[in-house]
Amino acid sequence: MQQLTPLKSKTEKAFAVLVLLLFSGALIPLMYQEGGTVTTPDAGEGDPRAQAIWSVIYVVTFLLLAVRWKYVVHVATRDKVLWVLLGIALTSVLWSDAPEITLRRSVALIGTTAFGVYLASRYKVSDQQRLLTWALAIAAVLSLLVAVALPSYGVSNDIYAQGWKGVYSHKNQLGSIMALSTLVFLFRALTSRKRRWAALAGLILSFGLVILSNSKTALVVCLVALALLPVYRALRWPITLAVPVLTGAWLLAGGVVVWGLNNAEAILGALGRDPTLTGRTELWSLVTTMVLRRPWLGYGYNGFWEGNEGSYFWISLGGFQPTSAHNGFLDLWLQLGLLGVTAFVLSYLLAFLRAAAWARVEKTTESLWPLMFLTFMLLYSMTESSIMNRNDIYWALYAATVLSLPTRQHSSVIAGGEEQPDQRIHRKADRVASSPVSKP
Numbered sequence: 001m002q003q004l005t006p007l008k009s010k011t012e013k014a015f016a017v018l019v020l021l022l023f024s025g026a027l028i029p030l031m032y033q034e035g036g037t038v039t040t041p042d043a044g045e046g047d048p049r050a051q052a053i054w055s056v057i058y059v060v061t062f063l064l065l066a067v068r069w070k071y072v073v074h075v076a077t078r079d080k081v082l083w084v085l086l087g088i089a090l091t092s093v094l095w096s097d098a099p100e101i102t103l104r105r106s107v108a109l110i111g112t113t114a115f116g117v118y119l120a121s122r123y124k125v126s127d128q129q130r131l132l133t134w135a136l137a138i139a140a141v142l143s144l145l146v147a148v149a150l151p152s153y154g155v156s157n158d159i160y161a162q163g164w165k166g167v168y169s170h171k172n173q174l175g176s177i178m179a180l181s182t183l184v185f186l187f188r189a190l191t192s193r194k195r196r197w198a199a200l201a202g203l204i205l206s207f208g209l210v211i212l213s214n215s216k217t218a219l220v221v222c223l224v225a226l227a228l229l230p231v232y233r234a235l236r237w238p239i240t241l242a243v244p245v246l247t248g249a250w251l252l253a254g255g256v257v258v259w260g261l262n263n264a265e266a267i268l269g270a271l272g273r274d275p276t277l278t279g280r281t282e283l284w285s286l287v288t289t290m291v292l293r294r295p296w297l298g299y300g301y302n303g304f305w306e307g308n309e310g311s312y313f314w315i316s317l318g319g320f321q322p323t324s325a326h327n328g329f330l331d332l333w334l335q336l337g338l339l340g341v342t343a344f345v346l347s348y349l350l351a352f353l354r355a356a357a358w359a360r361v362e363k364t365t366e367s368l369w370p371l372m373f374l375t376f377m378l379l380y381s382m383t384e385s386s387i388m389n390r391n392d393i394y395w396a397l398y399a400a401t402v403l404s405l406p407t408r409q410h411s412s413v414i415a416g417g418e419e420q421p422d423q424r425i426h427r428k429a430d431r432v433a434s435s436p437v438s439k440p
Helices: 006-023 048-067 069-076 080-094 099-122 125-149 171-191 196-213 216-236 239-262 264-270 280-291 308-316 328-362 366-380 393-404 423-434
Strands: 155-158 161-164
Touching: 006 048, 006 099, 006 125, 006 393, 048 069, 048 099, 069 099, 069 393, 080 099, 080 328, 080 393, 099 125, 099 393, 125 171, 125 196, 125 366, 125 393, 161 171, 161 196, 171 196, 171 216, 171 366, 196 216, 216 239, 216 328, 216 366, 280 328, 328 366, 328 393, 366 393
Parallel strands: none
Antiparallel strands: 155 161
């Protein structure tokens, strides 16, 4: 592979950090008096400035992919189901309630996925972590500065949404990103020998912003993900120990869930939440009714909330105008039907199994990151729509994660005549992933 000059390499890294920062939902809302929503990157929807920013990002991304297209093709085909899912989203323009919006946002979704492909083909998982660390560090510091220096923007005084929001458009968005940042900085603190103090400072700042955001969902998801890290470490133990430990952990988790359901009202009251999860359960019931009207193909990608059915739905809610179902799977079902949900679940399960196999083979803390991110995304999808959003950090990282993991079949494609540094690890993990039982 042709070696990049230090300047070109640093420029690429700066571009990647900037895009991750923008995908997190930061900065762009600062251009508007009112930002976007919690779960969809709609700040500046239809505004020439925002469209110009995203267009430049897409063009640069595709140019960077074209430079090393042979290896990009090799990486992109590691998860064919992912492309089937994107194909369904793009094809849904044929039955969408808002075909123009579906087409435009499907193209943006492809651009977002392309950036994930770029990350997977250009950087190893450890390098992706470093880039993400820089992006989230900038987001955390800027959020702190804006909340302190410009509280009229950085702090929400809405009676229904009190808390810090920093450089984001809503407190829940800050909470979500800072929960992810907490996990990222924890991994950096555990794996980095140099400047560990900086990683610990980032960890404290990120978790502090989760609390200051007053986002209960972010806090719960963050704590649950942190609690699962020691459990995932058990994957590296001999199988005679790993199996009973993991089985016991899942049984314990199941017991906690059952207990939580039986005491939901008391638990939610302690967290300052009502039994409807701020109206989510009522919304889910109504959305389910709409889902069952078109269960197989849905209303098209982003076609429900912007189409006629969405308008009628808002009227039935008495003026409340949600822009998502506040549940990733319900929202995906609403958009792409059972066909889209099945494709995503298959992609996710395959990626989760490959992530577990890789963590077992590699036996390093860094190798646990794909497993942790997939878990975090799944947990957050329970109460927010974080699946297949365009211009969104979660979808870009999902694409990068599933395409960075080893597959069962490893071709001998070599980028520019040199073997990629992680291919030997991938081949070994491929054998584990394809075997019925992983050996210690």
